Amino acid sequence: GNKARKFLALHRRLFDSDSSTSAPRVIVSHGGVQSNALRALSALVRTYNERGGSCRLLYYCKKIPSWLRERPVGTFAAALEQGVEFRPLANAEYAKHFGGDAGSPSLPQTLMPQEEDVLFIPQGGACGSAEEGVALLAEELLTQLPSLLPPAAAATIVLPGGTGSTALFLARHMQRRKDVEVVVVPVVGDWAYMARQMSRLDHLTGGHGVFPSIAVPSTPPSVFGEPTQGNFQLW
Known part of the structure; x- marks a missing residue:
């Protein structure tokens, strides 16, 4: 992963x-x-x-x-x-x-x-050294997107996140494509926890101020890995 x-x-x-x-x-x-x-x-x-x-x-x-x-x-x-x-x-x-x-x-x-x-x-x-590999992922996506999308089509890249570090660096290196939005879904803490994590990491890696959008779930977050009735019904 x-x-x-x-x-x-x-x-x-x-x-x-x-x-x-x-x-x-x-x-x-x-x-x-x-x-x-x-x-x-x-x-x-x-x-x-x-x-x-x-x-x-x-x-x-x-x-x-x-x-x-x-x-x-x-x-x-x-x-x-x-x-x-x-x-x-x-x-x-x-x-x-x-x-x-x-x-x-x-x-x-x-x-x-x-x-x-x-x-x-x-x-x-969740540290600055993670940026190198995620930057490579962004390059791969920038190369592949033209063949995956109709001409002039916008794209949204959605990924799950714990600390949000992958999403942070992906958004930073995808910003050359203004028609591409990066969205991260919190799967460990809530959106506020993720926002704090990404803000800290952004500050430690140059303070670029480029962040992904955070999807705020309509239901309260559950404990990571804990079975819930809603997840069971979805399965």
Whole structure:
């Protein structure tokens, strides 16, 4: 999915011999233990190490349920097998470090590993390095759109978003086509949470002030991944 785009810059840093930036010795991230970002990061680090590299992946998370620790499944099981070093925090401590209105743009010093060459990747890959891969996606879309649309037709590109970082960078690099609108649908927090996340990331990456439209659902948001009667009926 979009993690292949978001982590393109990291992939190049790890595997391209002509990269101007050396590979990190430690990658630190945080989020849910079934996160698709965790799955992608752990696979990248494992492959890098299998090819002779040396990199650790530290992952801060909330307290892991006892049933999951005893019987790992899904991404958590794969990450354990791939050597991820989990650092569970009490929920209050996790919220203190990572639960701000717009997330944490940098790793708190109290959680910083002692090694040199530490790379911090915020939850979901919502950081400036994600722009490189999304910019490539925009180029692909700009190339493909003329063959997909009638002449002079406008287009709306709709994508789901957690932090909105993919949509933010896509809107930034699609603005050459004034007849193309990028719309993001919040699937984790509400529209206000996403707006804060995108505003923070825009500020950290040059303050371009170009944002996608946010689709505001007509019904209250549900907890991410939680079954609801409406979703069941839709299915």
